[in-house]
Each structure stands twice: as structure tokens, then as C-alpha cells.
Amino acid sequence: MPTILIVDDDQLVRRFLQALLGAGHTLIEAAGGTDALAAATAQVPDLIITDVVMPGMDGWALVRALRSRPATALVPVLFLTGLDSAEHRTHGFQLGADDYVAKNCDAKEIRLRVQRILDRSQAFKRQTREVARQHRSGMMGDLSVIGPASLLMLFEMERKTGELHLKHDDQEVRLLLRDGRIIDAGGREPSDAPEEHVYQVLGWASGEFFLASTTVSGEDRIGIPTSHLLMEGARRLDEGRRG
Numbered sequence: 001m002p003t004i005l006i007v008d009d010d011q012l013v014r015r016f017l018q019a020l021l022g023a024g025h026t027l028i029e030a031a032g033g034t035d036a037l038a039a040a041t042a043q044v045p046d047l048i049i050t051d052v053v054m055p056g057m058d059g060w061a062l063v064r065a066l067r068s069r070p071a072t073a074l075v076p077v078l079f080l081t082g083l084d085s086a087e088h089r090t091h092g093f094q095l096g097a098d099d100y101v102a103k104n105c106d107a108k109e110i111r112l113r114v115q116r117i118l119d120r121s122q123a124f125k126r127q128t129r130e131v132a133r134q135h136r137s138g139m140m141g142d143l144s145v146i147g148p149a150s151l152l153m154l155f156e157m158e159r160k161t162g163e164l165h166l167k168h169d170d171q172e173v174r175l176l177l178r179d180g181r182i183i184d185a186g187g188r189e190p191s192d193a194p195e196e197h198v199y200q201v202l203g204w205a206s207g208e209f210f211l212a213s214t215t216v217s218g219e220d221r222i223g224i225p226t227s228h229l230l231m232e233g234a235r236r237l238d239e240g241r242r243g
Helices: 011-021 033-042 059-067 086-095 107-134 148-157 195-202 226-242
Strands: 003-007 026-030 047-050 077-081 099-102 138-142 162-168 171-178 181-187 208-212
Touching (some): 003 033, 011 026, 033 059, 059 077, 059 226, 077 107, 086 099, 086 226, 148 208, 171 195, 181 195, 181 226
Parallel strands (some): 003 026
Antiparallel strands (some): 162 171
């Protein structure tokens, strides 16, 4: 039975979601981002439904924290919020949300969107296992299915070593991974700061990747943990959105 973590400081909203989704799901509640992060770390859920505006750690900060941790980096997130402008929606998806729904949405649609995310998550897990079996020399996939941030956290969690090639339109970046850590990066445009290529790919919403399993030697030219790279990448995306 899928486990869903509901995060909202409004008890009425939590009760509504309990009534709507209680059948067929195990539901966990949190009244804010800090409690939600602790709950998700203690028991990784299959889906997190969160508001944005909450006291303390808000929904934006919660998703950043989730995506920066290996254990929760791939957990699907649905924003259910009163912030329904195009700008807010774009920001939510840039942070790594899987869906964004207004609180005045029809209850049936909320239930359908939740089920769609859960179905897609299960399909991705099956696809990942199948790809890993089919490509013993490496792993390939679609960046519209798993975003660059989630992909890098997955490889860190599994301590992958190899050359990760990422393509988006006419852009291409190569990352060197050793035991899951990014030690070097390069692209068609040279840069004295290899981490800039990492920040470049974090803004891609589509494309393809291939991880070639090979021995990686040489010094760590980046020297920054993956979680810090992802947080800095998210900060830059925020600044770019604000202009």
C-alpha cells in the first residue's frame, strides 16, 4: 500500500486529504516543512503532498531539502497550494515538483493526479531496473522522466563511477563520477570552473543521458559535494526566475 506524506499547517486541509485519499493509501501528516523533512527521512514515502505557504520551513525550502538528500531525492512531490499563478507553477516545477495543483481544484481531479504520479513512479522504478539489466556497460535514459538533479542524487546514493554524458538540444556536457561524487565536468564551451557545467545541466527539463561504466582517475577538480551543487543550482534558478 503506497505511503503518502501530507504537509499542511491547516488541519482542515489535512482532514480533507485524509478523507479523500485514506482508502488504499497509508497516510502520514506533518504541519510544517521541518516536521515533514524529519518524517520523510525516518520513513521514505511514495509521495509527498505539500502546501507552499507554511510557518518556518515553507514548501519551497522543503522540496530543496528533499532533493538535496540521497534518501529522498527521488520521492515524487505534488504541490497543493493557493499560490496558483503561472510564475509560482514554473518555480515549483523548477524545484523538482512532479505536479502542481490549486487548492480549489475538484476533489476527483486531485485523486486522479495523485494516482497518476504513483503510477508513473512505479513505472519509472520498473524502467530503471530494466535499463540497468539491459545495459551492463552503462545506463541510459530520458531527462524528462528523471531530471538532472534527481539523477545525480541517485548516482551519488548508488556510488556510481563512470562518464555521464548529458544532451539537451544542441548542448552536451560530460561529468566524471567517482563513487557517486562529481569530480570533473566539461562541455563544448570551455570553463575555468568545471562546476559551471553542472549548474548548466540542472536547468534542463528534457534531453537524454548515458552513464558509461568505466574507471575514473585524476584529481577532484570540483571539490564540492553533490548536495551543495544542487542547492547552489536551485539558488541560481531562483535568481534567474526573479530576473
